[in-house]
Amino acid sequence: MSVLTWTSWLSLAAWLWLLLAHGGFWRTDVRLPPPDPAGDGARAGADGEPWPPVAIVVPARDEAAVLPLTLPSLLAQRYPGPAEVVLVDDGSSDGTGEVARTLAASAPGALPLTVCSPGPPPPGWTGKLWAVRHGVAVARSRRAATYLLLTDADIAHPPDSLHALVRAARDGGLDLVSLMARLRVATGWERLVVPAFVYFFAQLYPFSRVNRPGGRTAAAAGGCMLLRADAADRAGLPGSVRGAVIDDVAVGRAVKRGGGRVWLGLAGEVASVRPYEGLAPLWAMVARSAYAQLRHSRSLLAVTVAGLLLVYVAPPATALAGHAVGWAAWALMTLSYLPAVRYHRVPWWVVLTLPAVAVLYLLMTVDSAVRHHRGAGAAWKGRTYAGT
Structure with a gap:
């Protein structure tokens, strides 16, 4: 031949x-399970325990342009347990911290917001993971959070996002629940390149294998990761992956190596608002x-x-x-x-x-x-x- x-x-x-x-x-049907229509979203879990406290940590570097589209969605989360938002201003030069404070001040009744800054990352750390480390430490200094929601500054969440993530983690006995946020597909280049980005990622890390207990394949999507605090401690996070450029996959691997259960799927309405104008x-x-x-x-x-x-x-x-x-x-x-x-x-x-x-x-x-x-x-x- x-x-x-x-x-x-x-x-x-x-x-x-x-x-x-x-x-x-x-397959694109790997999604968070819908809430039970007969259930009461504000009541405690089936075991009678109240909804656990959550710290939402947002690393942000020069994100003043997107914060008005994303931070209010976090501050407005309808979560039946205690929750707070910690935004880590990672050496921004565009007033990111001030924009965040202004947005919080104009949202009475919202989740409490703390804006902090860790200073430059030391050698061996990426800036994002150094910011996450600082944000987690600040949150833990005030309350023992059961879960940490690590989400990027360009990610907008529907009002019940945190509730749905915690419910999935509790019901499924999961240590890490991660959603691959919908990326923007408004421009011609975005429509061509973005669907393939998610398609190739799933080819590298098939979600069904990531979600298989005891399986070797591990990954996560950095835009939205709900992590049990004790699982983070067992895995030594974020210090154990401090220099990882592909930090989300590294986090997934660290949690699985530490004996944790990982779930990764596609988002419904959790979405990135970051524009990609042109191919560059x-x-x-x-x-x-x-x-x-x-x-x-x-x-x-x-x-x-x-x-x-x-x-x-x-x-x-x-x-x-x-x-x-x-x-x-x-x-x-x-x-x-x-x-x-x-x-x-x-x-x-x-x-x-x-x-x-x-x-x-x-x-x-x-x-x-x-x-x-x-x-x-x-x-x-x-x-x-x-x-x-």
């Missing part, structure tokens, strides 16, 4: 394995951590490039060259992407762009490696990290 024929059969075999034996990565900021978002995902290994980079070409480029290439097997592989690829496109509520024809978008991600990953080997590392808001 010719090289093209072999390639078409290999790509088809890869897609059959992905769809049948890779944890149902393409989306490119930077991916390139910042792509090579860290490969453990800065040139061998893994080569395998990844070959794999992306075989899985995403070979099917349309061999199909257009006249190989029926290539058409079959391309059809399976397209069908696997359709749930992600529907989840993000973008036009159906976006499914046809997956091969081109995969090449784009391949280039972003190579660029991430080039930056690392040039000493640029992972850059974010004026800081650069070697990362792990």
